[in-house]
Amino acid sequence: MTRLVIVSNRVSKPRETRAGGLASALNSALNEHGGLWFGWSGNVVSDVPAGVSRERIGEIDYALTDLSESEYSTYYQGFSNRTLWPLLHYRPDLLDFRRENLSGYRAVNRRFAELLAPQLRSDDTIWVHDYHLIPLGQELRALGIKARIGFFLHVPFPSPEVLMMLPGHRPLLKTLCAYDLVGTQTDSDQRALCEYSGREWGATCDDSGMVSLSDGHRFRCMAFPISIDPGLISRNADLARTSKAHRSLVDSLSGRELAISVDRLDYSKGLPERFEAFAHFLDSYPQHRGQLSMMQIAPVTRGDVPEYQELRARLEQLAGAINGRYAEPDWMPIRYINRSFHQANLAGFYRSARVGLVTPLRDGMNLVAKEYVAAQSAEDPGVLVLSRFAGAARELTDALLVNPYDADDTSNAIHAALEMPIEERRRRWQAMSAHLRQHTIVDWRESFLDVLLDS
Known part of the structure; x- marks a missing residue:
């Protein structure tokens, strides 16, 4: 197998008390094949973050970047947790949408891509996790990354009627097309994504989960229910x-x-x-x-x-x-x-x-x-x-x-x-x-x- 690169909002190192079953499984995959885990360090700094700090533990390279106070406010607190989280959990009544937060969310995804791209190899397999990083695949493609890139959504994918309540939903969710594979938790989440792609992008979705757009671009969408040990x-x-x-x-x-x-x-x-x-x-x-x-x-x-x-x-x-x-x-x-x-x-x-x-x-x-x-x-x-x-x-x-x-x-x-x-x-x-x-x-x-x- 090629080198595996995991990208998530937060990175869990071995022996961290907050690391749960998911972190253990991803660490295990990286240890088996050798790999890189990239994401936010958890630190918030006053100035523009300096770049990436690296640490190697066993067979895994950890590449971490800080967030600035502005990025934490707009990307993390604002758009991720006060806009996307309630929307994806069917609570549009709690949705707090501000365009400056959406801009900050897109900017952090762009910066993550710019920091990650120089560390990638041509034959890497990249696995991006969760709603914080929906546009990351598109940002990597814009930088010329041609590796296989998968995305897994750990939270629900709601019905099109709910998603359409988000201002600017179409250009944001269209970035999912940059991935080769989009994974959801359940079949109903997968069906909701297929229905949304048909209504909003004019795409077709076959029984295998292959989403085909009118311009010839295709990606696969499938359910992969996460589990435990x-x-x-x-x-x-x-x-x-x-x-x-x-x-x-x-x-x-x-x-x-x-x-x-x-x-x-x-x-x-x-x-x-x-x-x-x-x-x-x-x-x-x-x-x-x-x-x-x-x-x-x-x-x-x-x-x-x-x-x-x-x-x-x-x-x-x-x-x-x-x-x-x-x-x-x-x-x-x-x-x-x-x-x-x-x-x-x-x-x-x-x-x-x-x-x-x-x-x-x-x-x-x-x-x-x-x-x-x-x-x-x-x-x-x-x-x-x-x-x-x-x-x-x-x-x-x-x-x-x-x-x-x-x-x-x-x-x-x-x-x-x-x-x-x-x-x-x-x-x-x-x-x-x-x-x-x-x-x-x-x-x-x-x-x-x-x-x-x-x-």
Whole structure:
């Protein structure tokens, strides 16, 4: 295989605490073949960034660049997180479009291309990741780069009607045509892209996902559902049983049951609706009061964005009100935690939870759902309650699928999970576990690269 070049907004080096399954899979691919990982360092500087700093770890070269304060404001905070993120998650009501932010977004993609191009070889394979870098392929082509370039969108690709709410959507999204392969999380995302290309570009899309434009240009669009390493998650769950964090959690439950949710603090995750549904559950099924706690782990992200500040305040108010209404001297209904935990500890927490409560309003995939299933004990597995609007719902069909906007639906599913006989719990878990073993993150990575190299 030719050298692999990964490009992403942020770069994850080995042993970084924030590095998750995706970072591990990409690092593994680069280590196998030798490669380069290019992206933002995470540093914000006052002046124009000096260029690229390089570091080699094992077989991987890391090439990092800083962002200026202006670039951080327009490219990252502005267009990426206050325009594209809400739009792609079906929240146009939260869309904040400013032309100066779009200009900054395009300028950073151009600068990334200018910094990356001199480091490329003619036979490199380039894999660009996510919505921050939609125009990067076109910018590289403008600089004469002829290598194969693939793009993977980790978030949803919404319907054309939603995308058309974005001013200037057509020239921005037309830059996707510069890629040889565009990957989406689900078949519905792929169909939405094909429909958009037909309506807005006059393109045709065949059954193989080949998008053909009237000028003769073609690129392929296919679904590649991202996954996890289920064996690693299961081993971590086994090892975590002896950890201090796991023992402390189990001891604090005093024999009671636990429902667990793990999300970034983001409005796409449906956290207020989840809190309200749990309160509705306690009202509807009072026999479970004092017997089941919900632990919501929600590390703060984008804390300087007003919408996220408002969300955090609302959740704190809801948690306080629900706990104030239902708590008993020895029992707290909601455990609300704004900090992150190492993946190994999370696997142990998942193993301890009778219910995995994963109810985003919209999600490209949601790997927490898959991690929860992988962490369960084969003898006494918990039950996954999963939003129909998460990409994972297309694969984990033996979960209890719910509408997160419907408090009755979620409440009834929590009750059903608690009352479910062990035989049914095992049957559902076995079906989902078998799927995860057959479709791992390594399979995801290799299938994308195989198609890209054949494009």
